Amino acid sequence: xxxxxxxxxxxxxxxxxxxxxxxxxxxxxxxxxxxxxxxxxxxxxxxxxxxxxxxxxxxxxxxxxxxxxxxxxxxxxxxxxxxxxxxxxxxxxxxxxxxxxxxxxxxxxxxxxxxxxxxxxxxxxxxxxxxxxxxxxxxxxxxxxxxxxxxxxxxxxxxxxxxxxxxxxxxxxxxxxxx
Numbered sequence: 436x437x438x439x440x441x442x443x444x445x446x447x448x449x450x451x452x453x454x455x456x457x458x459x460x461x462x463x464x465x466x467x468x469x470x471x472x473x474x475x476x477x478x479x480x481x482x483x484x485x486x487x488x489x490x491x492x493x494x495x496x497x498x499x500x501x502x503x504x505x506x507x508x509x510x511x512x513x514x515x516x517x518x519x520x521x522x523x524x525x526x527x528x529x530x531x532x533x534x535x536x537x538x539x540x541x542x543x544x545x546x547x548x549x550x551x552x553x554x555x556x557x558x559x560x561x562x563x564x565x566x567x568x569x570x571x572x573x574x575x576x577x578x579x580x581x582x583x584x585x586x587x588x589x590x591x592x593x594x595x596x597x598x599x600x601x602x603x604x605x606x607x608x609x610x611x612x613x614x
Contacts, residue, residue, distance in 0.1 A: 462517030464556055464604060475499070488589045500587075507585035514580055520601075521547055524580065530572035534606060535563040542567070550601070557605035570600030 481502035483492075492498045513519060525547035533540040544553070546569075553567050573581065581597055 461512070461515075483589070485588055493589075503587065505585040505587065507583065511583055511585060514583055517550065520580075521550060524577060525550070527574055527576040529569045529574060531567040531569050532572070533564050534566035534568055534602075540564065541572070554601060555603045557603050566603075566606060568600060568602035568606055570602065571598045573597075573599060 477497050477499050479499045479501045481500075483498065483500050488498070514523070525545065527546055528543045529546045529549060531542050531544060531549060531553070549567070549569060557566065577599070581599055584597060584599070586597075
């Protein structure tokens with residue numbers, strides 16, 4: 436649904452390598468430059484009230500809130516550091532999807548295997564069906580991490596579906612519509 440798209444957009448603001456200073460990326464390889472030549476065309480705002488969101492953006496237009504620093508975000512970022520994820524969740528299985536439009540294939544691997552062996556900056560010469568990412572399909576074993584995410588004021592945990600994942604720098608999730 437459209438709320439998932441909103442939440443994904445807001446999550447992108449909070450964890451995207453493009454918007455976070457290099458010193459906060461903590462262990463992740465951000466060497467891909469394929470995306471540098473393609474600017475994001477989604478409207479950005481630095482402040483957004485709940486009322487303004489409902490009036491201008493909800494079910495109408497995606498938006499990136501670029502100056503959003505909720506209580507708890509520093510801790511969330513710490514929990515998402517590479518070494519912290521490996522230490523806390525490396526032994527749990529995660530479901531990977533192929534990066535083609537309909538995610539035709541899925542495979543289960545340990546999070547540590549995915550991070551160490553499969554999650555690399557995107558090579559533009561590798562086809563989508565050979566590119567794997569973790570997005571959604573979250574194991575209940577990730578709940579201790581996901582429950583720490585500071586939900587933005589434009590939604591609540593009861594009316595939104597939190598989609599969290601990991602992918603190599605420059606890869607991204609293909610265009611899709613949630614249901």
